[in-house]
């Protein structure tokens with residue numbers, strides 16, 4: 001990123017400085033594409049996952065949009081009149097319901113289902129949803145912001161037409177992302193002007209951000225092997241929680257999930273109280289979805305899974321990173337238990 005920030009040229013300029021900047025953009029494009037086994041030409045760089053989701057939903061020209069009830073707000077609020085596909089108690093999208101919705105009306109439709117949920121980590125049956133979408137002539141979009149860099153990703157195997165990624169979820173800079181758009185999709189830009197990104201997203205490219213995204217994507221691909229260790233630590237955390245704080249609920253623990261995410265509820269203790277108490281101990285967790293936070297309100301994701309408002313209001317999201325070790329897990333469990341003991345929810 002530092003090297004890219006030193007490049008004075010504009011990637012659209014034809015002179016030598018411009019060509020150096022263009023090369024940095026195209027190198028990054030290749031790296032980001034490789035992470036999803038996609039064609040570099042299909043990558044549209046954006047300002048992040050939010051813009052990529054908006055571009056997918058608003059640019060694809062489909063009036064009817066079916067999105068899972070647990071999508072990120074950057075999907076659910078990107079278009080008017082989105083119909084939500086329910087999820088089951090395990091937090092995965094209900095494919096029978098999707099089939100029924102697709103069969104109910106014949107108009108041109110876009111289906112949007114995320115690869116992994118940002119609050120529970122639950123993996124979604126995207127390839128199956130994409131097959132259904134194809135059967136009914138619908139386009140398929142997948143928000144892979146949480147999964148990219150944490151799980152192997154292959155856009156062709158998923159069978160989706162568009163896929164969203166965000167750099168900062170894989171250790172890259174904030175403010176960079178991409179929409180992968182298969183060549184067969186006719187995408188209308190939502191940001192018009194200079195015609196950058198092959199006319200699909202105008203504006204001079206965020207060169208350091210894009211370079212950082214490329215570097216992060218390359219490193220994330222190498223790091224995929226570390227995922228097993230992260231899953232082991234997450235499972236250890238959940239076992240300790242179950243032993244030490246029996247009243248705690250481990251949300252979606254029987255579902256297939258991202259390796260690094262645990263959604264925990266401490267009934268009777270508001271999530272914001274937990275977040276603040278843990279923060280005082282130097283432990284950073286979030287209530288609901290951090291991307292839309294400061295605001296803390298009962299999670300719509302947990303409500304969509306049929307959990308009561310009381311439980312949803314007491315749930316926190318704990319994320320592990322590649323540098324998390326057993327000592328951190330033990331510190332978290334001790335600090336969370338202390339919160340539970342103070343609230344009279346666990347024995348000292």
Ligand code: PLP
Pocket residue numbers: 047048049050051053072074114116117118143145146166167168175176177291
């Ligand atoms: N989609 C999901 C699933 C997310 O978790 C987030 C943010 O965390 C976004 C989209 C938005 O991405 P960005 O923060 O890059 O705008």
